[in-house]
Amino acid sequence: MTEAMQGRCRYFLTYTGVKLPLKLMTELEPAQLENRNTYFRGYFDDEGRLVGLQKLVYGEVEMEHRYAYHANGALKSVEIVDADGELNGMAFDENGEPI
Template sequence: MSTTSQGTCRHFVTYSGVKLPFKLVNELGDNELGNRNTYFRGYFDADGRLSGFDKLVYGEIELSHRYTYHDNGKLLRAEITDADEELTVLDFDEAGQPA
């Protein structure tokens, strides 16, 4: 686990759920990364919320999500960058529903 300008960084095998923000699951230790072709590098803010993640495939970022939250903890915005570096921005109301 390390701390970056984006927050605390931890690594995971995959994610669960279909609603944003995704939930990263099956945490990996730093010593387990060398044998993995694909994994997720998650960033967590001071409140422990997922502020974003990168999906790494053979060392290259294939997908990135960045999240910001309303003061009540509900998702405010998701910025998703795909493998072609296309950015999709999704906004959410204070109940966490798509705006």
Template sequence: MQCKELSCRYFTTYSGVALPLKLVGELEASEINNRNTYFQAYFDADGVLHCLQRVVYGEMELEHCYSYSEGKLQRTEITDADGELMVVENN
């Protein structure tokens, strides 16, 4: 899915440990200017989360990219602040 097809929303944190992460505490775009830490998330037209980034002091600290098949999570690519990539396959 191309980013231009996704809408960007902002959140304060997430709950739980299951993938995809469940984001909570939605923020307006104007509210992130006064925050040190927030999550920037990209959703498709159906509200499905495809990518999220944890932003700390203006820098991306963590990124999750989710791939789905028939509505089920199939693969998660997790990139940390050092650029290290971890892939989680769901079969």
């Protein structure tokens, strides 16, 4: 995929919703990853906002999101890399609405 993610890494079983940023669900402890084929790594900034996530399948990154935020906390942009390495991006205004 792309360069290393920044932020505090936590592990999750799944996500919910279709609105960005995705909402990671069911936090896992590192010891719980040993027998999992699929899980998500979430990366959080100092304010607790999700700034990146990676879906891992059999140890390989299958999907990646990178989020940036406006000063007011609304989503500013997202970069999405799919399993084929294709990069797609979206930008959002200060209300979090797509531009």
